[in-house]
Amino acid sequence: MSSPNIPELSIPELSLVALVGVSGSGKSTFAHRHFRATQILSSDAFRAMVADDEDDQSATPDAFDALYYLANKRLSAGRLTVVDATSVRREDRAKLVALAKQQDVLATAIVFDVPESVCRERNVAHRDLPAHVLRRQHAALRRSIRGLRKEGFRKVYVLSSVEEIERAGIGYEKAYNDLRERTGPFDVIGDVHGCRAELVELLGELGYQVRTDDQGRSVGARHPEGRTAVFVGDLVDRGEDTPGVLRLVMGMAESGDALCVLGNHEDKLVRALTGKKVRIAHGLGDSLDQLANESEEFRAAAKTFMDGLISHYRLDGGALLVAHAGLREQYHGRASGRVRALCMYGETTGETDEYGLPVRHPWANDYRGSATVVYGHTPVPEAEWVNNTICLDTGCVFGGKLTALRWPERELVEVPARREYYAPAKPLGAGTGSRPPDLLRLDDVLGAHIVDSRFLGRITVREENAAAALEVMSRFAIDPHWLLYLPPTMAPCATSTRPGLLEHPAEAFDAYRAEAVPSVLCQEKHMGSRAVLVVVRDAEVGKRRFGALDGAGGALYTRTGRAFFADGHGEAIIDRMRAAITATGLWEELGTDWLVLDTELLPWSAKAGSLVRGHYARIGAAASAAVGESVAVLERAARRLPGELEELLAAQRVRADNVAGFRSAYRRYCWPVDGLDGISVAPFMILAGEGGFFAERDHSWHLALIDRLVEADPELLRGTRRLAVDPGDAESVAEGIRWWSELTEAGGEGMVVKPMRPVSRGKRGMVQPGMKCRGREYLRIIYGPDYTEQLDRLRSRKLGRKRSMALREYALGLESLARLTEGEPLWRVHEAVFAVLALESEPVDPRL
């Protein structure tokens, strides 16, 4: 390593590089020639930062504090870090080695061993370090050089002359575990434990062609489409043919058809084969016995193979990580004794369970990494996804099955064990209870957050909005397992200047024409309460697909995530909707066993009854009484004092009409209900199902399917009248306006104009997903009985914030659904759902 002829110093891509040498030996110059300025942490620079003087030795302790702190941050983020300090003393280097270990990266030392005279000259030129200091440093360095590897530096390079320092270059070597360039496709295979027959069968299922030698032994396998098998380790022990499994996997590995990571059983077997003292247990004896019947040559080859196994692999651009016992994200791609141990044994809590086995730390429950982690080690009855991780050890040797995961297809392929080869210490699946509860973590939602959305990029959630949402989500929302989506707000169309009107559909058509949206769908607006309906085909689906433990058949919730009904009405509605979906054959047609629907539940008074009575009816009653009596008193006075009060009286009469209009406006949306009698549900979008993310289908597709549902249960379900309009066609627009006038004159709330494609892009990116055009009378409820008398003032309303909010919430809503349909873990879905609720707490004019 210290050969003077090596022109290139090879260092791990991620490592802590210590430049070791006395002052003036050329470290800083070397560092700046070969590394980026941001990669170099120089003690001189830190002294300058803390004390305004890079030679102030009294600042050294503080400077190093800061240096170590920053080095920690960089390494923790996986960045190469070069420490430019003399590091000639053993205790100084020990700190660097400890730092590297703590961050699970390798430490490299580059020693600048130049004659003292050179350093002295340079020092005179640059600073005035006393000669005895230099001498002491030099002596310390000379003492150090031989022991550096022992101190814990994985690589040590000694540059012994000025010329060598000049000539040396830096080369980078990838970590052994870094196979990100290999994109597969892969077939990751769970713990085999000597079950050769099952392995051969599984390889066959996966499409591999197994090669046999002249004795009929399987010695390799290749997939005709060039797939690569990846073994999660624990090939050996317990089963009846450990040598057979090794022979096959070694053959595949040699020919490039397989990769294999190290399992704890291989590790122990290697130690046993090397003659180390190990306790013969857990099937090790079987392997040793079986291997004893093999040739010396095979044993040697097997030992070499197992000894060379790597703790974990990063594959497919970093999207896939395979480690025997799984691995927390912070250790991905790292190299250290700790990482190796964690990969082999996993994390345990230090406790043991009733069977005397170590209690596993459920690291996967709060795994938040972007890489999919595939692992084995702990036998489970079924391979199940938990937060983008999956355990493939389905206990083949214990009589379970051998499982493989096709990547990137994410399909499971399994073959059953032919028998129980080894009695498990505890029954398969015992003590693991039910499926882990997909824990949501506080860090997932609290604090300022950025949610990456596929339709609108990065969406920021402000800290105080997250704080407000946390309370609502924790105290009032339904179980997050069912809370798959929250509906977005919708902005009104631009404010109309037509006499007597605040909103008119011409504004919406104009807006979409300006964005070159070819077709819009006008939908009647149902004045009720927004309700999201999740329906599963049977309770088992809720458990399996959403991890809901309550055995419910779905959920019906409000726009803030609360259960819509406190009593059993919600369940009854879910049941009716399930029956309608079944009757319509939509389960089969859409290839799903669950659906999420966006609906409006009527009447308004069903949910908002106390608000209607306590607020709107109360105001109506007070206003009628006040205005009625005023008109009467004014009429009497006007008879007595003609000419004086006509204006006041006329104004009061207008007010009386307005109050009457206000009262009839809210009455229209109230009617008595008794149980489900009187309740209507108007679905207007089929948001998602297993088959996919239906937000990419036209609104006409949604409503056509919904019409069929309505037909199946016309008593409960209500269709949505609609009209397609081409915003570029004057006649079509006129028809749309006519339709709106009819709807609103008949007392309707108004309509919503939506681009035919739910996700539409215009000239400036994503267009508003809809604009509401509310009727003149309806708006009395929103703006007050007399709003029609103050239109000029109201027309100055500002829509910008509302529109931006509508767009962001819409994108987040779609994001949660997309994540759901792509099988992402609960916390990822919840992150987007939570963000909608948080955005809703941004202040915006509630009348919009």
Next chain:
Amino acid sequence: MILLVVLLTITTTHRPADELGFLLHKHPERVQRFEVSAGSAHVFYPESGPDRCTAALLLELDPVALARGGGGDGFALGQYVNDRPYVASSLFSVALARVFGSAMKGRCAARPELAATALPLELRLPVVPSPGGLSVEQLFEPLGWSVRTEPIPLDPVTFPEWGDSHYVAVTLTASMRLADALTQLYVLLPVLDNAKHYWVSAEEIDKLVRAGGTWLANHPEREAITGRYLVRKRRFTEEALERLAEFEDSVETAEAAAEEGEVAEHHDDAEQRDPSLAQQRRAAILAALRETGARTVADLGCGEGSLLRELLGERALRSILGVDVAPRSLRTAARRLRLDELPQWQRDRIELRQGSVVYAEERLGDYDALVLSEVIEHLDPPRLPAFAAAVFGVAHPRTVLVTTPNVEYNVRWDSLPAGTKRHGDHRFEWTRAEFAAWAEQVCAGHGYTVRIRPVGPLDAELGAPTQLAIFERTEVQA
């Protein structure tokens, strides 16, 4: 644009009745208009003759100006579609003083003796709030008024089943000095109104004393009146809920926020029933903490900090954390504990931050003991597994203390109607057996043992009102 209206008519049958004009300083044959805050007032006489004279004060209000000037920041639907403008209220009092100020003071240069004389008067207000508590009768009858009220139904034609509103039309008759009558209206109308439109200041007290004078001092409801009149400082909707109420046309959410407001304002009813229970509960928690030898404690769901205050007094505790899901509770707790004024060594012992027991937080495991006092019953049952996983699974501290009501004991409280929960926000209340079963399940799932103790007066048959579970982590074997 002025839109809305409040009306008062004042009728006298004193002879000559039209001398009312002198007393009011307003000519019976003219229509007069005055600018008042948030609108304008009109005075005119629907009838005027020697036998009977009626003056009308019609107040027209600008609702937008009201909303803008009103208390509370941000929007709330209620501010926009607002009943204030139709209802005799504090705004009306302001106008009354502005328009009839001299009459209220009893000044009348033209008819001084008339101003000092009790006259037969009839005052009519078509819409007066009568929200319960103090009734119109209770307020005015002790002063010598004969009170007639007619309920105003909410929506009699379309929805007769909705019944009456909280409003009544009021007719007051008495023989009384006009100045007294007006002054009494001035003070008592805002008392009937639930929400004053402006914040009360110290100045208000002076105003009240000035206006009230002797009749108020002798009023049997004197304390309630001054209390209601002055103490309206309480925020109606707390900030977080307020902001969530700002949803578009989703009236439903305004309603939800109103419900939440109710909940937030709720005191623990059980504690009101038995004030020593909360104290006993805290004492039981402190005793349990001492037994376990905890040096660091986190109070999850600390609310406004009543337990934290006592924890601070425990010298053995090195570090105390208060966690609550409601930011406003944490603000109140910080204020009540006077965190800003604590000496540094004390301040360093305590930390407050937001958190939620249904979201996992590993760092809570750094505390020796977690306390969840009267918390779990505020969780919907489907969220209990996540709660247990977060607290017992992820945080996994040495000790967890959980208190919750024992529902069996509820029958001992006469004031609690049968089948009612102790608190409006309780999602469930468990029997002793139910709590024990849940605790056992937690222990089995997460490696704990549990002891459950009664807290509060022990009933031989029903147990104690509160149950305290002391969970201890099963220590590492092997």
